[in-house]
Amino acid sequence: MTSTEKRLPGRCILRIRPKEYLMQGPSHCGAYSVKGVLSAYGLDRKTQAKEYHTRLFGRITGTTLSRQYWPKVLKAHGIKAEIKSAEKLSDEERLQVIKQLIAKGTPVMILIGNGYYRGTKYKPWLGKIVSHWITVYGYNDDARRFYIYDSALHKKHWKINQPIGNTSRSYSEMLRDWNIGKWQFWTWPVTEGHTHSYIEIASI
Numbered sequence: 001m002t003s004t005e006k007r008l009p010g011r012c013i014l015r016i017r018p019k020e021y022l023m024q025g026p027s028h029c030g031a032y033s034v035k036g037v038l039s040a041y042g043l044d045r046k047t048q049a050k051e052y053h054t055r056l057f058g059r060i061t062g063t064t065l066s067r068q069y070w071p072k073v074l075k076a077h078g079i080k081a082e083i084k085s086a087e088k089l090s091d092e093e094r095l096q097v098i099k100q101l102i103a104k105g106t107p108v109m110i111l112i113g114n115g116y117y118r119g120t121k122y123k124p125w126l127g128k129i130v131s132h133w134i135t136v137y138g139y140n141d142d143a144r145r146f147y148i149y150d151s152a153l154h155k156k157h158w159k160i161n162q163p164i165g166n167t168s169r170s171y172s173e174m175l176r177d178w179n180i181g182k183w184q185f186w187t188w189p190v191t192e193g194h195t196h197s198y199i200e201i202a203s204i
Contacts, residue, residue: 008096012103013138013147013163016040021158021166022049024151027062030070032151033109033133037201040107040137043078049151052077065189070109070133071199079201081109086196087182091175094196098146098174099139101200108136109199111190113180118154122173131180131187137164144171 018036031049038044038052046052052073053059064070067083074081086094101108112134115127138147147165158166169177181191191197 008099008103010141011139012099014040014102014105014107016105016107017137017164018149019044021149022151023153023155024049028053029062029151030064030109030133031062033135033149034070034073036135036149036151037074037079037107037109038077041079045077067190067192069190074199074201081199081201083197083199085191085194086178086198087194089196094175094178095171097198098136102136102139106201108201110134110136110174110178111180111187111197112174112177113184114152115177116150117152118157120153120157127177128180129184131184131190135165145169146171146174 018039020039022032022035024032028050031052034052035044035046035049050059050062054073058064071081071083086097089097098108098110110133112132113127114130114132115122115124117126117130132152135149136146137149139145145168147162147168149165150167153167159168162168178196181187181195181197182193
């Protein structure tokens with residue numbers, strides 16, 4: 001265990017949070033995550049999440065065709081962000097990456113394979129084909145869970161009594177779902193063939 005890991009608190013809940021959690025339609029998960037992050041920093045100026053797309057094609061389909069798409073959108077609205085990959089790290093190091101950023105006081109957007117979509121029953125085949133952006137706003141080592149905002153989850157399944165976010169994922173579930181992007185060619189414009197993609201919020 002490194003000195004950095006030793007300094008991390010066992011539980012961390014961000015002081016900032018979106019003003020509200022919204023449920024997406026069939027697409028636009030990235031736009032909803034971005035709107036949530038901007039809202040948490042008091043910088044959300046759009047009525048609908050899809051308005052954060054920079055092109056009509058994106059606003060209609062929810063599709064992005066560049067790895068730098070969402071970092072550029074965040075930067076254009078006052079937040080410096082960078083997309084990275086944790087694919088060369090061990091599972092424990094991947095968990096540490098997320099927790100270190102949360103402990104620093106910033107949310108983390110993570111690209112996952114979404115085997116849940118609207119419900120709470122995991123479907124492995126969905127997890128291998130449906131790429132999806134979620135945002136982490138806290139963690140708890142005792143429970144081994146991340147507190148997240150997942151715009152695809154139906155409202156009836158939201159966990160309204162947890163400290164932040166609208167649902168949670170265990171550490172093992174996060175590691176399972178984060179492993180997307182290498183073989184899913186339809187994600188390559190965003191992942192460039194890398195797995196474990198995430199967007200680090202650097203500063204505002």
